Amino acid sequence: MREVKADIVIVGSGAGGGTVANELAPLCADGIRIIVFEQGPRLRDDELTGREVEMAQRLYFESGGMLTHDRSMTLAWARAYGGSTTVYTGTSMVVPGHVIEAWNVPGLRWDDVRERSKKYLEENNVHLxxxxxxxxxxxxxxxxxxxxxxxxxxxxxxxEGCRGLGLCNLGCPNGAKRGTHRVQLPAAERQGVEVVTNATVSSVTKRRCLVTVAHREIGEPSSWEPGEYRVTARVVVVAGNAVNSPVLLFRSGFGEYLPALGRGITLHPxxxxxxxxxxxxxxxxxxxxxxxxxxxxxxxxxxxxxxxxxxxxxxxxxxxxxxxxxxxxxxxxxxxxxxxxxxDDPADTNRVEVGRHGEPVVRYRLxxxxxxxxxxxxxxxxxxxxxxxxxxxxxxxxxxxxxxxxxxxxxxxxxxxxxxxPGGMSISSAHLMGGCRMGADEKTSVTDAWGQVHGIPWLFVADSSLFPRCSEVNPYVTVMALADRVAQRVRERFKELAS
Ligand SMILES: Cc1cc2nc3c(=O)[nH]c(=O)nc-3n(C[C@H](O)[C@H](O)[C@H](O)COP(=O)(O)OP(=O)(O)OC[C@H]3O[C@@H](n4cnc5c(N)ncnc54)[C@H](O)[C@@H]3O)c2cc1C
Ligand code: SF4
CATH class of the missing domain: 3.30.410 (Cholesterol Oxidase; domain 2)
Structure with missing residues (x-):
């Protein structure tokens, strides 16, 4: 087991993780070491072939066909440098005001989410x-x-430069979609953030992250040698998505302190x-x-x-x-x-759990x-x-x-x-939401309105798992807006958290 010291660790490089990485990147100039761990590979441009089955295997978790526990739905998300932004279609919506009102999170106002969303519409070149x-x-x-x-x-x-190939969900072979793999992560890396790919974080207990770096046949080799690492950090930001983040927190032993962990997922079936x-x-x-x-x-x-x-x-x-x-x-x-x-509305029957071997289990009843x-x-x-x-x-x-x-x-x-x-039709979900929902009450939520996990000042969540209810629109812009808030809070509190 190799030992590594970092200041800030970010788990996951998708819409949430990529945003936090770029927003915190200016801290690197002050000597702060920021590492993003991403389970998936960093594919080379010539590996984005547009071939359906091949790209599903390369980019998606379980080729995009992970089943819910009752086998009535499949769940799709990407596992790659850039997370699901490598496969999303790129429709870019600002969440409506009534949704944020219904979320009812003290301290989270729609005008704030809207203004931050606008920033990402601009950064990502959103237009008709x-x-x-x-x-x-x-x-x-x-x-x-x-x-x-x-x-x-x-x-x-x-x-930007879309050539109308229609292959967006297989990883755009033209590099036209402005996902975090094209915009925020490269910008963060230019400022000194390290992005370690093929690197799975299995737990984040007591500011120590256990990380396994694997060798893969595809993609750029990881910047770290394959092997096991223990990485000590002052702040950990979990951004693995609405399934992986609750699972990581369960595996790290937080389930017993956080009664709402994994609960309240919504999927836009x-x-x-x-x-x-x-x-x-x-x-x-x-x-x-x-x-x-x-x-x-x-x-x-x-x-x-x-x-x-x-x-x-x-x-x-x-x-x-x-x-x-x-x-x-x-x-x-x-x-x-x-x-x-x-x-869909959140229901007690719908939640993320962790299986016997640490794997995600999604219970969702239609x-x-x-x-x-x-x-x-x-x-x-x-x-x-x-x-x-x-x-x-x-x-x-x-x-x-x-x-x-x-x-x-x-x-x-x-x-x-x-x-x-249920079971009579091929129902799927690509909009995974909830599982570490925001709120003021520790019994019914996992984090506060700024993504800080209740009672654990060094631990933050910055992804789609924060949604207390579904977004009623395609969610990625809202994920970025919430991640932007998390980055602001980490920046404001960093000195205090680091001491
Ligand atoms: C096919 C498809 C099309 C979509 N189209 C749209 C669209 O047009 N518009 C829209 O708004 N939304 C769309 N979405 C949804 C959008 O992509 C997601 O809501 C958004 O990317 C979620 O962001 P996230 O940060 O929560 O997770 P992700 O972007 O999924 O990123 C999570 C990353 O964390 C990594 N990770 C997880 N656990 C670990 C761990 N333990 N260690 C290391 N790394 C880990 C994963 O490998 C992954 O790369 C689409 C999704 C899919 C799948
Ligand atoms: S060029 Fe345009 S339509 Fe084709 S895959 Fe890329 S973003 Fe999608």
Whole structure:
């Protein structure tokens, strides 16, 4: 076991960890040693091949298919230099005021979160995409929503030099997405922050981090030799995401002091819906996710977004097998897709735990409200497809594999609520939230409004696990805004914490 001394250790290099690293980086000029440990590799540009299965294996934890304990949902997050910002689509939303109000965290005000969010919109080059990158898949969504009178909005996105390849969720091969791997981490490293990749932190007890550096066949070699390290730090900032951060704190023995640890996770459970048009669409070119409607945010509790997934992911998400599945997939070039996201509330049944071998276990029961939202959202998405001119629609809870235009008026009969049940459809989540939620009460929260773990002044959390409830919008900008607050608090308290 090698011994290393640091001043600040950051665990994880995603939206939260990358932000904290860059915000604290100016301290390096005063001789403060800051180390970021990242479990995943730092991929070389030529390793971002855009090949679906290969990139899923290289970038995602369990290839993006980690199952919840009851096996009713898969969870996707990346394990890489830059965390999930390497695979996110880059839609960049400021959390609405009513969400922060509902979070009800004393000391956390929406105007503060909004101002910090704006800083990251600028830093990440967020803007509305130009016309030439809006493809037919996206235009049809606008056409369908408009025909039905639904409010539809364009997503601001954080790209620079986007070439419209649509491979964003496989790690952009053009380096166009402005994730932490392109913006905050390189800037932090230029100022002296060390980022050690292939490095897993297994515990953070008493300011001592146990770290294992592994050898990997892919990516740049880690800057540290493979082996075991004990790293002593004055401040530890945990930013592993909403699953890994609670698990790390459990493994470090904090579960007995923090009754809310792991509790209150929300996931924005999601389904992919697909429809076939009678002509090939330009869904292979253009930015894949340009529009959404929040028309049903209050009444229905769901969002609908454009999306275009790759053949393997699409095939996996269709509910069925055999000839009809094959025939539908053969129409891939004529396919329109919509992603539905249910806005879930925290529940006692939903939490992160640690397994016997230290591995994450996510218990999440799809409650009645979420199933109601998914049911309503599937029928609404089907109506949008038909209004956009689709000739048949695949609704995962449909009584038949596809529903044709002749039956477009019978959606209530052909998509019964009784067909919407856990395990009956391919439900996934890429928006993991909660598990170390902020709050004032030590019994119901894990950290204060500045990410400091209750009762442990040297320990902070700075990632999506801080969310007390779901964000109701795509979450990464809010993760960065909260991480920015954590960095400010660490800076303000560093002298006191270091003594
Ligand atoms: C496919 C996909 C598409 C998405 N699209 C969007 C989008 O368009 N807009 C949006 O707002 N959000 C999007 N998101 C969500 C967004 O990416 C996340 O909300 C955000 O990245 C979460 O930030 P984080 O810091 O909590 O975790 P992450 O960004 O996931 O980073 C956590 C990092 O910590 C590392 N780590 C964990 N534990 C340890 C440990 N013990 N030791 C060392 N390292 C560790 C992990 O390997 C990982 O790299 C998407 C997510 C996915 C998966
Ligand atoms: S659409 Fe743009 S951001 Fe997405 S992979 Fe292609 S070039 Fe990269």
């Amino acid at each position: 995409l130009e016309e030439r990158l809006i493809n037919e898949n996206n235009r049809l969504f606008v056409k369908g929503c408009t025909a039905l009178g639904y409010r539809v909005r364009q997503f601001p996105v954080n790209v 999601a389904l992919i819906l697909a429809a076939e048009h009678d002509h090939p669409l330009t869904n292979f070119f253009g930015f894949p996710k340009s529009y959404f409607t929040d028309e049903f945010r209050e009444d229905g509790r769901f969002l609908l977004e454009t999306c275009m997934y790759y053949p393997f992911t699409t095939a996996k998400n269709l509910n069925g097998f055999g000839a009809e599945h094959s025939s539908f997939m053969k129409g891939f070039r004529s396919m329109q897709q919509i992603l539905v996201l249910a806005l 409650g009645r409200n979420v199933l109601d939202s998914l049911h309503a959202s599937m029928k609404t998405a089907a109506r949008i497809f038909f209004a956009a001119g689709a000739r048949r629609v695949h609704v995962p809870a449909g009584t038949t594999f596809t529903i044709g235009t002749a039956d477009a008026g019978r959606l209530d009969d052909l998509v019964p609520r009784s067909n919407v049940r």
